[in-house]
Amino acid sequence: MKTITPGLLLILLSMVLHGSVRAALADEPPNIILILADDLGSGDIGVFNTESRIPTPNLDLLSRQGMRFDDAHSPSAVCTPTRYGLLTGRYAWRSRLKQWVLNGNSRLLIDDGRPTLPSVLAESGYATSGVGKWHLGLGSEQPVDYGRPFDSGPLTIGFSQYEGIPASLDMEPYVWIVGDSLEAPPTSELERSEHRRQGGGGFWRKGRSAPGFDMNDVLPRIGRTACRMVTNLAGDDHPFLLYIPLTAPHTPWMPDEEHAGRSEAGHYGDFVAMVDTTVGSILDCLERTGVAKDTIVIFTSDNGAHWPTTDVRTYGHAANLDLRGQKADIHEGGHRVPLIVRWPGRIAADSISSETICLTDVFPTLVAAAGAELPDGAAPDGVNLLPVLRATGEPTDHRRGIIHHSGDGMFAIRSGRWKLVEGLGSGGFTKPARIEVPDGEVGFQLYDLDADPAESVDLASDLPEEVIRLRSLLEEIRSSQRSVRRSE
DSSP states (O other), X not given: OOOOOHHHHHHHHHHHHHHHHHHHHHTSOOEEEEEEEESOOGGGSTTTOTTOSSOOHHHHHHHHTXXXXXXXXXXXXXXXXXXXXXXXXXOGGGTTOOSSSOOTTOOOOSOTTOOOHHHHHHHXXXXXXXEEEOOSOOSSSSSOXXXXXXXXXXXXXXXXXXXXXXXXTTSSOBOOEETTEESSOOOEEEOOBOOGGGTOSSOBOOEEEOTXXXXXXXXXXXXXXXXXXXXXXXXXXXXXXXXXXXXXXXXXXXXXXXXTTSSSSHHHHHHHHHHHHHHHHHHHHHHHTTOGGGEEEEEEESSOOOOOHHHHHHHTOOTTTTOSOOTTOSSHHHHEEEEEEEOTTTSOTTEEEOOOEEGGGHHHHHHHHTTOOOOTTOOTTOOOOHHHHTTSOSOSSEEOOEEEEOTTOOEEEEETTEEEESSSSOSSSSSOSOOOOOTTSOSOEEEETTTOTTOOSOOTTTOHHHHHHHHHHHHHHHHSSOSEEOOO
């Protein structure tokens, strides 16, 4: 038997301790960066569309370093309901939301006491921050009183700091929120600007503005602030969540000089290229601060691109791939979105998932990744995707189906290969939005997405049994309090 000398004992102890430290570090909760683009289509990004006319080197690299989902969906084809679903894991139509898109004068949509991604992570020891487009309402009264601090908003639903704008960049008031107050009050006024498609300088509505509010600097400021927050948070002892809802490439399309002409898809394409650069700056900041390897980065979009077929023909660019429809529509182009997740050492690089998922799944997935527990009743419409990300199997949570709804409130349900639309027409921006059901005809649309992802053949009249089954499932989920059953 070999004698264990004091020197050998020290070496063995060092190895054990080093291994223990490594194991402890491996179990440390990850930092989380959650980036939500605004009106970005899957077809805008090179890894999703090899024929994209827009350079997206940073998003392409992010995808090669992690996993991309090719069947990911926003819960709605417009923005406010998706933001609600992302942060609560709950469909927005279960809330008191009456108009599908809020504006800058709407009160907070998330009810007091509703568990959210930031509130659950904060209770688990996370530092929670956000920067960018809020668009979930502010304060408890409507219209919003911008003359005093908000009694509800980002800071009351779990964020410890937030800096951003109230709603979309084309909606007044044009002001910056810092915490529960304004950086400067809206004492000036901006005149309406026309859309680029009509030869304007970038669409926004007439309304109140803080003096000196600079439309052109909003996206760059979000990028700068995100990097500042990363730098500050990386030096803390706590893991962090940083939520970054971008204002682009939603109107107004305002690429800076560096990005003007960078794409072959007009002002919109140039603005997408600027989004890619902004994401790249955030990723660079993670590297510089030394926390990239300990951070989950998620990139997605709130709905499909606002890109009609006339734009597809004009630029030869399919922002929503070859899918039917666009932003606000009930068809796939309205709600199928890009989703990329990077987690070094935990998610296989350059991997692809065909799992059908919804952005309501982000909340329970990140809570699981953090090693935290979901409170009772939290994320009733979200599935924990950690087994998919870690390639350890299928989700253990059971989902009965995914619900979509359009800009005017038309519903659809996805179950396996089948998608049933409750109504005729697009339900959104593509005409006709609604078609009156002729006597004796079926008032539903049914598509087999495995065989027909472009939704070109309506099978509702041919498969009445499938229509009946999916109608029943849709009504069952709508009348219940949840669509997901948790694994034991």
